[in-house]
Structures are given as C-alpha cells and as structure tokens.
Amino acid sequence: MGKRYSGRFAPSPTGLLHPGSLVAALASWLDAKAHQGVWHVRIEDVDPPRCVKGADQAILEQLSACLLLPDGAVQWQSQRQEAYAYALQSLLDKGWAYACACSRKEIDTNQVQAAMRHQAPVYAGTCREGLKGKPARAWRMNVQAVQSALNMPATSLWQDRRLGKQSQNLAQEVGDFVLKRADGFWAYQLAVVVDDGAQSISHVVRGEDLADNTARQILLPRALGLATPAYLHTPLVLGANGEKLSKQNQAQALDLSQPLLAMNQAAQVLGMPSHPGPLPKALAAWTQMWAQTFAAG
Numbered sequence: 001m002g003k004r005y006s007g008r009f010a011p012s013p014t015g016l017l018h019p020g021s022l023v024a025a026l027a028s029w030l031d032a033k034a035h036q037g038v039w040h041v042r043i044e045d046v047d048p049p050r051c052v053k054g055a056d057q058a059i060l061e062q063l064s065a066c067l068l069l070p071d072g073a074v075q076w077q078s079q080r081q082e083a084y085a086y087a088l089q090s091l092l093d094k095g096w097a098y099a100c101a102c103s104r105k106e107i108d109t110n111q112v113q114a115a116m117r118h119q120a121p122v123y124a125g126t127c128r129e130g131l132k133g134k135p136a137r138a139w140r141m142n143v144q145a146v147q148s149a150l151n152m153p154a155t156s157l158w159q160d161r162r163l164g165k166q167s168q169n170l171a172q173e174v175g176d177f178v179l180k181r182a183d184g185f186w187a188y189q190l191a192v193v194v195d196d197g198a199q200s201i202s203h204v205v206r207g208e209d210l211a212d213n214t215a216r217q218i219l220l221p222r223a224l225g226l227a228t229p230a231y232l233h234t235p236l237v238l239g240a241n242g243e244k245l246s247k248q249n250q251a252q253a254l255d256l257s258q259p260l261l262a263m264n265q266a267a268q269v270l271g272m273p274s275h276p277g278p279l280p281k282a283l284a285a286w287t288q289m290w291a292q293t294f295a296a297g
C-alpha cells in the first residue's frame, strides 16, 4: 500500500458509449473515488481506420452527462507516437523485440500448422532468428527472451481483483505478439502499456472482454521497466442473443436524456442496487458500496 491510486477509462472512439462501455466507465470511476484516487480519461484512437470522426468529443459529452468527470487533461493516443517509438526502440536494443516479414497469408498458414501442434493459434516465431533479406513489415515481442532475461515463469500468474486467480502461458497461448502493425499503426498492447506507465496508472478497471490481454500487459511493463498495475475486470452486458454488446453488433447508444436511468442499469450490472437519485447522491452511495466490496488490491 501507500501507492498513490491512479485509474483510467480508455474508450476507443469507434462510436458512442453503449450500455456495456458505461459499465466499465462507472466501475473505473467508482474504484478511483472509493480509494481516494484520480481518474483519467484516455481516448484510444491508436487504430485510425476504425475511429469515427467526432466520436471522441461525443463520448466526453456522454461521460459529462453522467457526471463522470476526468481529473486532469484528457489524453489522445494519436498524439503519443514518439513515446511508442521510444519504447519499441528500447525493446529492440535489448533483443526483446524483432522485425517480422511475414505476410498475413504466411501467418495464417503457419497458424493452422501451429493449431494442429498446440491446439492454439499462435504466431510460429518464423522471423525470430532474422528476416533472411525480406523487408520488415511488423514488429513483435520476443516473449521467451524477455521471460528468460527477467526470470519470469513461462506461465504468468496473477490475481484479478474480481475474477480471482488467473494464468496464461504466453508463448503457448498467444505467441510473440505484435507491437507495431504491418499497416504502420501501433498495436494496442504497446500503446496501452506505455500510456498506463506514463500516467502512473496503479489500477486498471475494464470490461471482462479485455481480460485475455492481461498477461501481455504484465510482461510488457516489466520489459519496459514500468510498474504493473492491479487489474479488475467487470461483467459484460449481454444482448438478448447472449452475445456481448458492442459497437460491432449495433449496441444501442445510451439515452442520455435520462442519465440516472442509464447509470442505474450500469450499477445493477455491477451488482449494486438502483438508486432513486438525484445522480450525485446515487454516485456517492455506490462509491461507499464499492469501497466495501473491493479493497484497493
């Protein structure tokens, strides 16, 4: 303990917030407030082809209507290219990252073979020993080089503050993951870890759909000499078909003419009772409940 609490909500501006993303926003806000922390908002516009013009401002307005107000300036990942380049270079310098020349087709073919061998679609490590004269397309993490240099076990073990004990064998289940993509854009994994480090994020609270990234986001900060945050993954909002609500399957945007109603629905997903309002009182009540449910970890 004694570590200053710093949390964040990091939406991708691929559309408006929907009920599922509001759950993650509310949970991360409550966790920060319950532990006397600061709450940052970071716009994850690291994947320009998927971003929608104006969605960032619209999301900030939605958060504001819900009284989820960031402490300090909002950050945009599109303005952080130099920091990502610096991080990649530091990994390359140590031999912990390498260029990959594989085309998507070659990777797909190798993945099929890998799947038959290991029952998991992982990158086969084709370019780990060099490009043999082929041009670099993407850059990848050398997972096993980092694990062995830092004396990390092959199977990462960690405690999720809601899901409990978690584990993943990165080399077998994920492989050497991409840090910079063949289309020239930064991979989410690198950007999020560099930004969490730069903002001294101590606690990550986000949707359970992102839980599978956690082992990569424990390895990367270690490799970059950054502190690893504590993780808490929130329940997902499921649609009538039982699938996760997302912008991709046309989740309805929030009706923010009634922010209390939208926030009550989000609170219920998090296992808290709805509140008659007004919204500031509801937020205060939920913050108290949250503090009793989740120690800072």
Ligand SMILES: [Zn+2]
Binding pocket: 099, 100, 101, 102, 125, 126, 127, 128
């Ligand atoms: Zn390759």
